[in-house]
Amino acid sequence: MQARLLLEDGTMFKGLSFGAETQTIGEVVFNTGMTGYQELLSDPSYCGQIVTMTYPLIGNYGITRDDFEAIRPNIYGLAVRRYEPIPSNWRAQYSLGDLLKEYEIPGISDIDTRMLTRKIRQFGSMRGLITTGNEHVEELLERLKATPTLHDQVARTSTDYVYTNPGSKERIVLIDCGSKSGIIRELSKRNCDIVVVPHDTTADDIRRLAPDGIQLSNGPGDPKDNLHVAETIKQLLGEFPIFGICLGHQLFALACGADTDKLKFGHRGGNHPVKELETNRCYITSQNHGYAVTDESIKGTDLIVTHINNNDKTIEGLKHKTFPAFSVQYHPEAAPGPEDSSYLFDQFIEMIRKHKIENPQKPRQAVLSEMLRGELQNA
Structure with a gap:
């Protein structure tokens, strides 16, 4: 036909x-x-x-x-x-x-x-x-x-309910904006206790889950159609270690006061070279995005550029100057594509463990009690 x-x-x-x-x-x-x-x-x-x-x-x-x-x-x-x-x-x-x-x-x-x-x-x-x-x-x-x-692609692809992928180590709350299974596979390899939540889950609901770290997923569409997620990230910054991937990277940037813009034709494929500025090393990465964080908007924020695209010099990675939070524009979980960058999940786990040592967490019941008292006072 x-x-x-x-x-x-x-x-x-x-x-x-x-x-x-x-x-x-x-x-x-x-x-x-x-x-x-x-x-x-x-x-x-x-x-x-x-x-x-x-x-x-x-x-x-x-x-x-x-x-x-x-x-x-x-x-x-x-x-x-x-x-x-x-x-x-x-x-x-x-x-x-x-x-x-x-x-x-x-x-x-x-x-x-x-x-x-x-x-x-x-x-x-x-x-x-x-x-x-x-x-x-x-x-x-x-x-x-x-x-x-x-303008509602994230709502179309995000989970409608909370579900878990149990593990015995760090608890990771994955904010699902259209997450690939590869992210869960990589966290599962590290025996993380994964809780997947919808894109519109509030910061307080995430706190109730007592996470050790927060993973921001990939997803479709314009990041500015999902400013509610950026606001949630903003509320959680500094409280929990955060790792953003693709759309999660863009939303992390928006939460920190940076801006995004649409690329002419985007980056899609498994052969995109990205340079890590700290080591000057080049990684071949898997990418799928039509938007990018703009260079000029980084000025005046608490963000540092960590990676750039070797082809067009667009921003491919960010980290926060003060808080334990970083993000990449590409896909370290690959699928399809090279797995050169899967080490970033190890860096995320190391960041979580360091944060826990430096900031001992209260028992979950104590955290919930404090939240309940605050809600009653505001009622």
Whole structure:
């Protein structure tokens, strides 16, 4: 069946459908990874986006249950040069096309993804529409322009309830803004007692969980659509060690008085070089973001830049001058991508242990009693 991809500037790509026979609208972006399409499909950070793969052959190793980064796929559409419908992989349980059909996600193949990528690089990310229907271009353009831009991606991908991944060591509260499973896997490897909470959990509710540290997750969309999370972080700064990843990095910066802005076409892929300023060492990182913390906004804050992107010199890491808190723009949990930066989770645990020695915590019951007394006085 024929499929079409229409960009908001009127550019049309005609190809073949290999996913659901439906229509979708989203931001068209590109990913430079050669592998990892299943982790990419299920990464909540891609919610609301149509992803173009720059590597030309996609689908050749199929889909397996163990490689998901969330319960279900989160992308709105997939564009590839060539789709392989028959996977060759002993782990494969079904094909990529079957997965897209199951979750009503359209896919388009046999288009010039090189041209599409070059267009995005030149003019920036833009909205697009994939359809398997026969509507006129003018009608599709009108629909594309009339469809409002999403601003609630975090609410769509965050958990609705508190759940735990028990461990016997440090208790980590993970604020879920669209978290990948890789973050929980890395914390679990270190035997952390993980409590995952929704994005709109209040600072007081987090205090009631008596955490040793707070993990800020990745997630989709504009960080300024989630200032309630930044406010929660601001209230908890200095009280608990904090580690932010991707969107969590941006929200940490906003909480400290810095600013963010949209990049022209973002960073998405598993091959982005990042320099650690303290050691002058370069790491190859996995990235997926369309926004970045702005250089000028760091001035006058209590933040220090720790990492920069070697390609475009954008900020890739921050730490607080006084409080035990740091963040990175990239994904140390990888999945997909290199695992060069997984040591950051060890640094987080070391920070927590140091903070506990320097600031002995009261027993949980005493903390809850003080909070209750304060609430009664304010009632």
